[in-house]
Amino acid sequence: MSLKINALTKSLWVFHAACSPCNNCDIEILDVLTPRFDAERFGIVLVGSVRHADVLLVTGVPNMKTKDTIKALHAQAPKPCLVVAVGGCACGRVMFRDSYNSPCDLDEIIPVDAYIPGCPPKPEAILAGVIKLINKVKGKE
Amino acid sequence: MSHKIVVPIGPYHPLQEEPEYFRLYTEGENVVDIDIVLGYVHRGIEKLSESKHFDQVPYLVERICGICSNSHPFAYVNAVEDLAKIEVPERALYIRTIIAELERLHSHLLWIGLAGHFIGYNTVWMWAWRYREPVLDMFEMITGNRQHYAMMKVGGVRRDILETDVPLLKKTLDELAPAADMFKGAVMDDPVIHARLKGIGVLTKEQVIEWCVVGPTARASGVDIDVRRDDPYGVYDKIDWNVIVQKEGDVFAKAVVRILEMYESISIIRQCVDKMPKGEIDANVKDVPAGEGIGHVEAPRGECFHYVRSDGTNRPVRHKIRAPSYVNVASNKVACVGGTISDAAITLAAVDPCYCCTERTAVIDRQTDKKILNGWDLVRLSQEKTQRLKK
Amino acid sequence: MTALSEIKDGLGEKIVDCYQHSPKRFYLKIKSKDLKVAADFIFNQLKMRLVTCTGQDTPQGIEILYHFSLDKTGEIFSLRLLLEDKKNPSIETLALLIKGADWIEREMWEMLGINFIGHPNLKRLLLAEEWPKENFPLRHEHEHE
Numbered sequence: 001m002s003l004k005i006n007a008l009t010k011s012l013w014v015f016h017a018a019c020s021p022c023n024n025c026d027i028e029i030l031d032v033l034t035p036r037f038d039a040e041r042f043g044i045v046l047v048g049s050v051r052h053a054d055v056l057l058v059t060g061v062p063n064m065k066t067k068d069t070i071k072a073l074h075a076q077a078p079k080p081c082l083v084v085a086v087g088g089c090a091c092g093r094v095m096f097r098d099s100y101n102s103p104c105d106l107d108e109i110i111p112v113d114a115y116i117p118g119c120p121p122k123p124e125a126i127l128a129g130v131i132k133l134i135n136k137v138k139g140k141e
Numbered sequence: 142m143s144h145k146i147v148v149p150i151g152p153y154h155p156l157q158e159e160p161e162y163f164r165l166y167t168e169g170e171n172v173v174d175i176d177i178v179l180g181y182v183h184r185g186i187e188k189l190s191e192s193k194h195f196d197q198v199p200y201l202v203e204r205i206c207g208i209c210s211n212s213h214p215f216a217y218v219n220a221v222e223d224l225a226k227i228e229v230p231e232r233a234l235y236i237r238t239i240i241a242e243l244e245r246l247h248s249h250l251l252w253i254g255l256a257g258h259f260i261g262y263n264t265v266w267m268w269a270w271r272y273r274e275p276v277l278d279m280f281e282m283i284t285g286n287r288q289h290y291a292m293m294k295v296g297g298v299r300r301d302i303l304e305t306d307v308p309l310l311k312k313t314l315d316e317l318a319p320a321a322d323m324f325k326g327a328v329m330d331d332p333v334i335h336a337r338l339k340g341i342g343v344l345t346k347e348q349v350i351e352w353c354v355v356g357p358t359a360r361a362s363g364v365d366i367d368v369r370r371d372d373p374y375g376v377y378d379k380i381d382w383n384v385i386v387q388k389e390g391d392v393f394a395k396a397v398v399r400i401l402e403m404y405e406s407i408s409i410i411r412q413c414v415d416k417m418p419k420g421e422i423d424a425n426v427k428d429v430p431a432g433e434g435i436g437h438v439e440a441p442r443g444e445c446f447h448y449v450r451s452d453g454t455n456r457p458v459r460h461k462i463r464a465p466s467y468v469n470v471a472s473n474k475v476a477c478v479g480g481t482i483s484d485a486a487i488t489l490a491a492v493d494p495c496y497c498c499t500e501r502t503a504v505i506d507r508q509t510d511k512k513i514l515n516g517w518d519l520v521r522l523s524q525e526k527t528q529r530l531k532k
Numbered sequence: 533m534t535a536l537s538e539i540k541d542g543l544g545e546k547i548v549d550c551y552q553h554s555p556k557r558f559y560l561k562i563k564s565k566d567l568k569v570a571a572d573f574i575f576n577q578l579k580m581r582l583v584t585c586t587g588q589d590t591p592q593g594i595e596i597l598y599h600f601s602l603d604k605t606g607e608i609f610s611l612r613l614l615l616e617d618k619k620n621p622s623i624e625t626l627a628l629l630i631k632g633a634d635w636i637e638r639e640m641w642e643m644l645g646i647n648f649i650g651h652p653n654l655k656r657l658l659l660a661e662e663w664p665k666e667n668f669p670l671r672h673e674h675e676h677e
Contacts, residue, residue, distance in 0.1 A: 018182075020181060022204045022207045022210070024207025026207070031270065035267055035271045060182070063184060064659065064662070096185075099185040099189055100185050101183050101184055180656070183659065188669055223557060350579075351630070352632045353582050353632030354632075366581075368606070371604070371605070371606040372606025433559070435608050437601075444583070444601075461586035461588075463584035
């Protein structure tokens with residue numbers, strides 16, 4: 001395992017980017033940090049700037065206004081940067097597929113490493129998804 | 142010579158939910174003007190709704206907002222029931238009211254937590270969200286999902302509240318009442334919070350009427366409006382409860398209104414559980430005639446308004462939605478101006494908007510385009526002010 | 533005196549048609565040239581609150597409903613007017629009279645292409661800046677890709 005990967009997976013700093021969501025996934029992400037779920041025991045910290053982030057948590061369907069912003073956010077993140085799509089909308093647009101303001105899927109804009117489906121995914125599912133992602137990056141089964 | 146500086150807040154913020162973008166025009170530390178840019182969460186739901194049939198629309202409108210994910214379907218079914226003149230079974234009305242009030246509880250707790258964080262009082266954040274969890278557990282027990290409850294249906298509700306659920310629901314409410322006392326003490330008796338929130342972001346009564354503001358934001362400015370009492374839906378006319386009104390119009394008054402409303406919500410749910418009759422929960426509506434209907438409900442943030450027009454087919458031809466934040470966020474234009482930058486974060490958050498932001502904040506000097514402050518600094522400024530006041 | 537009779541007294545001939553759908557829901561039809569007078573009377577004299585406006589594309593033309601709520605009684609009065617010229621619909625703005633009408637008029641302008649004469653700040657509210665002009669999402673001729 002390279003030094004970079006080791007450093008990356010030791011303590012994940014996540015940045016939460018919402019591109020036209022309905023709030024639910026975003027609230028569940030915040031919920032993961034609060035006392036009942038307490039993601040900080042895995043070293044997961046929510047950071048205020050994407051320039052400090054190891055993981056980008058993206059929620060919602062990209063719309064005409066956010067699709068460029070989310071691309072710019074991903075470009076600003078230090079690499080390697082993992083992208084996790086949280087919720088049904090980010091995974092596959094669900095019913096907003098037909099909307100005039102929804103031009104493309106999230107994974108057409110930026111590469112996505114993990115998908116956590118659900119509407120919204122439960123905090124347990126978000127935690128499980130992130131842990132699976134860490135193990136995958138480390139090369140564990 | 143005055144030297145205007147633009148402070149962009151947003152569109153991304155580490156805490157709040159949705160992307161929204163404010164441009165604060167400042168002189169020194171004072172905000173002189175504000176420009177609100179919307180559209181980062183526009184998904185074209187009104188148009189999508191025209192392609193869904195009447196039973197699919199609640200699924201869609203639930204996903205307008207994750208926090209009020211009961212209010213929008215509630216307003217929609219009220220509109221369709223007004224259109225088609227449907228009589229809803231009484232038990233269904235009681236269940237709707239219980240869900241609506243549980244939602245108000247979880248939403249107000251969420252706001253208290255986030256408001257605490259904005260002024261650097263993270264203890265309140267963690268405690269408020271810890272006490273919000275049991276409310277979400279109640280949702281999971283009754284509806285099967287923590288959020289997006291999918292309870293509303295034209296003519297009734299989808300799931301019944303089982304007799305076996307009632308004791309746990311009552312126990313949760315009993316435990317929540319002391320928690321509300323704690324928040325009341327933590328917020329209303331704390332000198333730092335007084336210093337930090339009183340006189341900040343004032344909306345006067347005249348401004349509230351001019352900007353057509355609704356909900357707790359209006360009630361904190363002495364405007365006594367509440368759809369639950371003015372145009373009763375559900376069973377609010379059969380239950381004993383009070384409308385909370387404060388006069389000051391500042392952020393503190395808004396916090397007080399929300400905290401006191403939690404007590405009313407707890408009392409409403411208790412009464413509903415006791416009075417709830419047995420019986421059907423669904424009127425089995427077969428079709429919706431041509432016509433138009435209006436439904437509105439008091440969402441945690443204010444009046445949520447739906448207008449539905451049908452031409453006799455199984456789809457609406459027009460479905461207009463007006464969420465409470467639409468008018469409340471617009472009023473930030475007057476609430477923020479005249480305050481300082483460090484107060485802007487809490488003032489913008491005070492209307493409990495489906496708002497999001499302050500991250501990627503950069504203070505840009507208009508002349509040189511040089512970045513002076515970075516994203517997280519707005520919240521930091523706000524928290525530093527609290528620290529200063531504590532000394 | 534009920535609010536409905538007050539409106540009828542105040543506006544008189546200006547109300548073309550009045551229809552009560554259910555006990556607390558009234559729909560009043562007016563001519564588009566009378567809008568400003570009617571809105572001024574309802575908002576300033578009768579102290580009603582502008583809830584929102586609904587614009588819709590109908591076969592006869594573009595229809596606008598101004599929903600006013602009387603919070604004391606919970607009644608909702610909707611002023612209905614029809615703009616027959618679908619190519620170039622225009623109407624006087626209410627934004628100078630009622631500040632809360634600012635955003636909703638901008639929204640109707642971009643969604644339905646209604647020109648609000650005299651609006652102080654008629655620019656995009658929800659759609660992206662690069663959204664094509666003359667493509668109004670809520671018009672029926674709008675096609676999904």
